[in-house]
Amino acid sequence: MATGKRAIELSSTGGPDGAAPPTPARAARDTRDRTLADTVYENVLARIVRGDFPVGEKLPTEHELSVEMGVSRPVLRQALKQLREDGVVVSRQGSGSFVRRKPEEAVLDFAPIGSIADIQRTFEFRAAIEGEAAFLAAQRRSERELRQIQTALEELDRCVRTGELGVDADEAFHAAVCAASDNHYFMSARNSMKANILTGLNLTRNLSLTKSQERLAMVQAEHDAIFAAITARDGEAARRAMRNHIESARRRVFDGDIGQA
Incomplete structure (x- = not known):
């Protein structure tokens, strides 16, 4: 257990690496962004499953999707990142995101x-x-x-x-x-x-x-x-x-x- 001066340092910095602990407002914002990203992720996934975005075709631009879904581009990027990890979309540098796989409607x-x-x-x-x-x-x-x-x-x-x-x-x-x-x-x-x-x-x-x-x-x-x-x-x-x-x-x-x- 930290004592004395070291304890004061840990308390004031939030941890031994000096990183400040997240404020309640920041934590709430992060949670809200994750929830929004999940919603966008499932929305885009459903549209791929239904065939709205066909396999091999390019998705709308980040700007178009973020405006359509009413979210910020960072939130949209979180959703696209998850779709890439799932192998559903793939990104081409300078070209955007393309549908790689169409999961079954089941x-x-x-x-x-x-x-x-x-x-x-x-x-x-x-x-x-x-x-x-x-x-x-x-x-x-x-x-x-x-x-x-x-x-x-x-x-x-x-x-x-x-x-x-x-x-x-x-x-x-x-x-x-x-x-x-x-x-x-x-x-x-x-x-x-x-x-x-x-x-x-x-x-x-x-x-x-x-x-x-x-x-x-x-x-x-x-x-x-x-x-x-x-x-x-x-x-x-x-x-x-x-x-x-x-x-x-x-x-x-x-x-x-x-x-x-």
């Missing part, structure tokens, strides 16, 4: 506008948290906990064979991995946003049901890889397998027609 059926940005952030959170939980589960799991993971995996296998959605079984698998980490904070973190997680699982599993059996088998193979690594007590492999699975699920949300943009 995305809007299973995830109404207003939820997609949160779903994507949930995937980011899960990749970080559950990757580490899998690493520790591989090192610490008991035989009983391993059987619980296996039971959930077998239920997922059954759902794949019978064409069932399998959201509950998928959630049970991931929860069992977190429980096997022997650190209750992983479970607490997941439980704090369980509704968001279930929304994401519902979206990705519904989208998978619209695909071929090979797609379902590929997703299940990712679960198998996590279980195999935890069984072998290979923490690094378990972390990689879990992160790969969740990041792949995030990318699969935007599967669809892809152009040469």
Whole structure:
């Protein structure tokens, strides 16, 4: 704990790096800008999905979009940055932004506008948290906990064979991995946003049901890889397998027609 002069320095500067803490007004503005950026992101995404902005075509200029949507250009740029990270648009220096991929319309059926940005952030959170939980589960799991993971995996296998959605079984698998980490904070973190997680699982599993059996088998193979690594007590492999699975699920949300943009 800082004392004396050092404590005064930390208090006056806001931290050891000298950065002043954000004021309430600044924090409120940042939150408002993120919310606006999410709204613009989902608006542009929906228009791409509907075909208003075709694959390979250039988006309207930043000025045109910002005026049309009533937001500042910095807010618009935040939205376009997220679309680039999702692989939906691509920027060409000096030419603007072009539509690279058209996600399937089913995305809007299973995830109404207003939820997609949160779903994507949930995937980011899960990749970080559950990757580490899998690493520790591989090192610490008991035989009983391993059987619980296996039971959930077998239920997922059954759902794949019978064409069932399998959201509950998928959630049970991931929860069992977190429980096997022997650190209750992983479970607490997941439980704090369980509704968001279930929304994401519902979206990705519904989208998978619209695909071929090979797609379902590929997703299940990712679960198998996590279980195999935890069984072998290979923490690094378990972390990689879990992160790969969740990041792949995030990318699969935007599967669809892809152009040469």
